[in-house]
Amino acid sequence: MRSPVFKVAPAVLSVAEILDQLSQFNRTLIPSIVRLYENLTGKPFDISPMPEAGLVPTLTDEIDRAVMPRLKGLIPDDNGHGRDCHSITVSGTHRFGARGWHLVVELQFEFFYTIALDFLDRLKEKKRTVYPIVRDLLALVLRSGKVPGMMVDEIFEWLCPYEEDAFDDEEDQKVYKRDRDLALARYHYHTRSIASLNEKERRAVLKQALFRFKRLRKKTLTTEQRDLITSLLKLACLCLVKQYEEIELLSIENEENPVENSFGVLWGSQDGFSDWYFEAMNDQWGNSGPPRMRIIIRNRNDLTRVRIILRSILLLQEVWYWHDVLRI
Structure with missing residues (x-):
């Protein structure tokens, strides 16, 4: 059986054009993440001293540290009566949409x-x-x-x-x-x-x-x-x-x-x-x-x-x- 022949089509965009589009995307993305952080905390976030390479994960980590403990901290190990009846898992994911960067919090119920x-x-x-x-x-x-x-x-x-x-x-x-x-x-x-x-x-x-x-x-x-x-x-x-x-x-x-x-x-x-x-x-x-x-x-x-x-x-x-x- 002969191996299939794959044809490599030329790139629609040049490397320079791809890099330029990525740069434009980052210029849109990073201010949107900073805006979300400021909307959630009420504090300004100065990104000028930070290297651009790791800026996105740094910003999302800061948002998680500002938000997730305030939610997970509501779920006690027990409810104060020595009875463990709470069964909710809280997690967060970051997404980018038409209205900018946002956080999606998921509540999962482990029992009914x-x-x-x-x-x-x-x-x-x-x-x-x-x-x-x-x-x-x-x-x-x-x-x-x-x-x-x-x-x-x-x-x-x-x-x-x-x-x-x-x-x-x-x-x-x-x-x-x-x-x-x-x-x-x-x-x-x-x-x-x-x-x-x-x-x-x-x-x-x-x-x-x-x-x-x-x-x-x-x-x-x-x-x-x-x-x-x-x-x-x-x-x-x-x-x-x-x-x-x-x-x-x-x-x-x-x-x-x-x-x-x-x-x-x-x-x-x-x-x-x-x-x-x-x-x-x-x-x-x-x-x-x-x-x-x-x-x-x-x-x-x-x-x-x-x-x-x-x-x-x-x-x-x-x-x-x-x-x-x-x-x-």
């Missing part, structure tokens, strides 16, 4: 979390002074749009769309509809007070919940229960802050797992839909890996918003993971 709201019924029956506090705070969080996951109705739709051909027989369809209606009714029953409130009214609800919490007698709650409600208070506060409205999210690839698969809100902890959900989510993670979120950072305001988002997600993990301490 679910909260089963059936404990609210029992809490209302047994601890009537605690119930309105937990109910209002959870409703503020769940109705804020800041939970990167699926609510009860979204989970039902995702697991089993309500269509005739989705069921083997009519009885299965009736059971599904009954369970779905029950779960949605309980969910809306406990969160209905927040649904139609404006921002000012939601802040009033938060203030009232804090007032009620401070007035509780010490023996009413265990230390773990008090700690969890404190975290829920902090989370509700952050959920009232603008987070996603003014940031740029970089779209993920089709085969990757979206951030919406990070948190789930179920009703009953032992019902059949819980089993279906866990099986489906395990398949989703097995096929596509952990969910991830990519956020573009161009200035200090973007960095502040990412810190708020990261802190909110860490509190979500804690509340979702340890909410069983409120089961009575």
Whole structure:
């Protein structure tokens, strides 16, 4: 078998022209990186004494040193209660686009979390002074749009769309509809007070919940229960802050797992839909890996918003993971 013959075409550009274009690219690139550093730190960066050869990696290293510790420092080794429930990996990559040099921060979620709201019924029956506090705070969080996951109705739709051909027989369809209606009714029953409130009214609800919490007698709650409600208070506060409205999210690839698969809100902890959900989510993670979120950072305001988002997600993990301490 004869070896294929390769023909070498002459270069379209001469060496001098290529070097000139590279020089023009560097003259555009380096000021853009310097501008990003100054936008993130508020400090000028003098590049005059630095050799041009290693300027780009030097600048990107300085940006990483200014940004990444402020994000990674939010993730503690444990959450202060001796319980390790945080599972977020934070990384950053540098990119150059139409609007100049920017940093892309990726948050990767190593586990998914679910909260089963059936404990609210029992809490209302047994601890009537605690119930309105937990109910209002959870409703503020769940109705804020800041939970990167699926609510009860979204989970039902995702697991089993309500269509005739989705069921083997009519009885299965009736059971599904009954369970779905029950779960949605309980969910809306406990969160209905927040649904139609404006921002000012939601802040009033938060203030009232804090007032009620401070007035509780010490023996009413265990230390773990008090700690969890404190975290829920902090989370509700952050959920009232603008987070996603003014940031740029970089779209993920089709085969990757979206951030919406990070948190789930179920009703009953032992019902059949819980089993279906866990099986489906395990398949989703097995096929596509952990969910991830990519956020573009161009200035200090973007960095502040990412810190708020990261802190909110860490509190979500804690509340979702340890909410069983409120089961009575």
